[in-house]
Amino acid sequence: MTAQPARPTPIPLTVLTGFLGAGKTTLLNRLLRDPALADTVVIVNEFGEVGLDHLLIETVEEDMILLGAGCLCCTVRGDLIATLEDLLRKRDNGRIAPFRRVVIETTGLADPAPILHALLYHPYLAMRFALQGVVTVVDAVNGMGTLDAHAEAVRQAAVADRIVLTKADLPGEQEAALRARLARLNPAAAVLPADAPAEAVFGGLFGVDGKIADVRAWLGAEAVAAAEAHHHHHDHHHHDVNRHDAAIRAFSLVSPEPVPRAAFEMFLDLLRSGQGPNLLRLKGLVGLADAPERPIVVHGVQHVVHAPVTLDGWPGPDRTSRLVLILRDGDPVFVRRLWDAFLGRPAVDAPDAAALTGNPLAIPGGP
Structure with a gap:
């Protein structure tokens, strides 16, 4: 019998985003000098918008240039x-060289x-690329005003891993x-300084x-749990309904x-179908009953969830399953009840669940 060819090692892929003027170009210019980013492909919308002129070495072919440190830069040819x-x-x-x-890099809007x-929908791309995560650049000077004025900036921060x-x-x-504010919006995301090394920014x-x-570290569940406790004791009365991020809630589920x-699987299906685009981000480390020593890693955006990755073992002695969710206009109490129901646990009374999550927002059709 002919042996099946080995599946290629997935190539890590990171999405770099941030609002107009946040400093994505400056960050890229600095990081592309870092040897850790050797053999990296950077995909941009237009070369003229990115301004990598001092790193140009030669044109490989139309819409593709070779940068220092062995990096390639290419433009989106109409379709990503x-x-x-x-x-x-x-x-x-x-x-071209076998990039690693x-x-x-997205547009600012x-x-x-x-x-x-x-990426996640496409069966071939989902097999060849491993979604590393989302890096969002935020301008410390204008960040508060940008978050107040633009819902897109809030979503960029809410889905970020870093x-x-x-x-x-x-x-x-x-x-x-x-x-x-960023910690309330997305407590799972690490906040890094602009001079952070490339591996810290693009690792994951x-x-x-x-x-x-x-x-x-990627999951950030402990930070989410700490933020939930802090919000309950100190912050549940500070929500400003006029802010775009007032409707966004980060919380965790454990077992x-x-x-x-x-x-x-049924829980995920119902969560995706029920929350749809309001499920901004889902990340988790879950031990399944039929293979408890080999947990799976799950992550998704809105109603699209990446194929789970099975680990060889738990990353530490703790065997607790954890899911981190970021919802917009959703009700953490409803999701907790759903989770408990599928696990066969007694339902938590609404007042007690509310105490765990702060001041949950109503969801149409919710209990």
């Missing part, structure tokens, strides 16, 4: 999927969700207030060798016992 497929063909055919990671959907704070040369009350769930990296696979 077509661009990624073209890059893979060139890589597999030896027409991809960074997609872009919601990163459609880019992530394009937030890079730029223009923070003069720390003070304004930066402290912005950091506090997968290493360039295709292996799983620090799952617990100390292994979760039945069928129950978990």
Whole structure:
């Protein structure tokens, strides 16, 4: 019998986003000098918008240039999927160097969700690329005003795995207030300074060798739990209904016992169908009852969930399953009840659940 060819090691892919003027170009210019980003492909919308002129070495072919440190930069040729497929063909055919990671830089007004959907929906791209995560650049000087004025900026911060704070040369009350707001909006995201090394910015769930990296740091469940407790005791009366991020809630679900696979899959299906675009982000480390020593890593954006990745073992002695969710206009109490129901646990009374989550927002049709 002919042996099946080995599946290629997935290539880590990161989406770099941030509102207009946040400093994405400056960050890219600095990071592309870092040897850690050697053999990286950077996909941009237009070369003229990015301004990587001092890094240009030669034109490889139309819409593709070679940068310092062995990086390639190419423009989206109308369709991101077509661009990624073209890059893979060139890589597999030896027409370009075998790059080790991809960074997609979005426009300043872009919601990163459609880019992530394009990757997660496409069966071939989902097999060849491993979604590393989302990096969002936030301007420390204008960040508060941008979040107040633009819902797109709020979504960019809410779906981020890491937030890079730029223009923070003069720390003070304004930066402290912005950091506090970002922590309420997305407590699972690490906030990094603009001079953070490339691996800290573009690292994440997968290493360039295709292996799983620090799952617990990527998940950020402890930070979410701490934020929930803080909000309950100190912050539940501070919501400003006029702010775009007032309707966004981050919370976690846990199970100390292994979760039945069928129950978990049904929970995810109902969560996706019920919340749809309001489920901004979902990340989790889950032990299933039929293979409790080999947990799965799940992550998704809105109604699209990446195929789970099975680990060889737990990253530490703790065997607790954890899901981190970020909802917009959703009700954490309803989701907790759903989770408890599928796990066969007694339903938590609404007042008690509300005490765990602060001041939950009503959801149409919710209990």
